[in-house]
Amino acid sequence: MSARTLFEKVWDAHVVVAETGDTPAVLYVDLHLVHEVTSPQAFSELRQRGLQLRRPDRVLATLDHSTPTLPAGSDGERPYTNDEAKAQVSLLEANCREFGVALHGWDSADRGIVHVIGPELGATQPGMTIVCGDSHTSTHGAFGALAFGIGTTEVGHVMATQCLLQRKPKTLAIHVDGTLPVGVGAKDLILHIIGTIGVDGGTGHVIEYRGAAIEALSMEERMTVCNMSIEAGARAGLIAPDETTFAWLKGRPQAPQGKAWEASVNVWRSLRSDADARFDREVRIDAGAVKPTVTYGTHPGMAIAMDAPVPAARNAQERRALDYMQSEAGKPMQGTPVDVVFIGSCTNARLSDLREAANVLRGRRVAAGVRMLVVPGSEAVRRDAEREGLHEVFTAAGAEWRMPGCSMCIAMNGDMAQPGQLVVSTSNRNFEGRQGKGARTVLASPATAAASALAGRIADPREYLVEVAA
């Protein structure tokens, strides 16, 4: 067989019916992730047609988007933002009961953001096809899985048939050479990449991230990178599994155990692009040139080093973006006054992200007038963080320590910023109004977000980290 990329190996293994000129491939889905927002209409469709959910054993469902991050009151009532949100959550509970899906719901010790708990449980594994009615499904590509977001109609297709109709996408290799400088992390890297290739730089493609700087990343960091593939327009981004991947997955509840584990790892080792495999496009990025990076506009491609001058608007919509953000061309973002800091989301709410923020915050106070929210990605992250005392670092600094959920990443559960407020956020989208109508979002790493909370202005975390080291 001719040389193949990692993507092609995973794709080929899941083709049920090959594509032809007239018809797309029927592609098998190993794992279907479900949450309350994009599933109700799909369950209704099944019901209307009298169809079963084909493989409930291949569904992982949780509550994350519309869920409050404050605990239930003394009356046991959860503080939903409105009745619709509450009804949406109840509906997923009812749908899961009706269709035989095990829901990681309110009573589960595993509940959390869908893209955080899949890997945590070991449900996400190398070589799988994984889909979800959510564009950040690309996160799971960090394990060498082909993972991408789908719409609700397709959610229904997967529920009924465990398959999707798909045309084979193109491939884009992003080689990241060199080493990331001290104090610069995966979030800075992916913002830098999107700033370089643009928000549509990956459209129609599956990205494979490769090179020394990628291999050096931890699993959490790889997830941060793959998570934002969609912000470059690519439905999926993946990284070849290696010893880092296997060490991280080993022993997780849904990962293979014992002899099956050894056998799986042996097969997983073959999941890498052949040396002479061809990509449709290739891009090279120098990790050594990446600095703490933030966004200055209203899409993730408007990203620059925080100490670099904001570029002048080249057209009407860039002008609109700068106006909306109140960003000034020629001035760096560093130093911009901050109202709210959000640490959370499937991009940056894992334990390592919280540690990164806590390392900056420890023994310090958030600046007067700044509101800071720390929202762990899952119940497991919350437990682990509390075991380490991170929650005390946050609360002592003056931040709010919340229950797991998407929270201010999408601002549909009531956690949101006010019009005009500037939010330094570890999430993935800085679209107009994403964090509340009129709210201005600056995307950043957990370390930058924490440093900015302390300074009350967008600040370089290295200043704080150096002090700790000294």
Next chain:
Amino acid sequence: MKPVTRIHSRTAVLADENIDTDRIIPARFLTTTTRDGLGKLCFHDWRYLADGCDNPDFPLNQPQASGCAILVAGRNFGCGSSREHAPWALLDFGIQAVLCSEIADIFRNNALKNGLLAIMVSAAEHQWLLEHPGIELSIDVRGQFIELPDGGRIVFQLEPFARHCLLNGVDQLGYLLQHETAIAQYEQQPDHFTQEQAA
């Protein structure tokens, strides 16, 4: 899905690039559990002022945009989330086709599955369309061309299966279900990469 063969309308233009799905329908409205009635929320935060009145600066609030079923949008329309609420909202709002030089993958997929024509044209043709709001166009799905008022044509590509489904109102889930035997056979094999037992 109802067959979609031809759309005839004047165009309305939203020239901004990168109009994301949060702008098409803000996330706080996604608590709905149905597909219906989202038109009134379409472009909500752009279309209405804080007091709920129409924003006079929003291009689709201009009198000449009323009744237009064809939207010419800036490059990379529909980027962002996978929410199918975006095409549902556009269709309910009265938009039946989006013309653009580049349309985000997931949005385009979702749109076509709902009979919203998401059509990509060349950069030069796109530029021309952006500069001529309000012209009458006829989109012919079978012939894969857009007819201009002067009789000129813009030819476009459409994925053959999507085109077939549009023209014949094919139910894609029904089509997938016809592959039951192949799917069942595929499921007989062990997983390719994860091993259930020692090899």
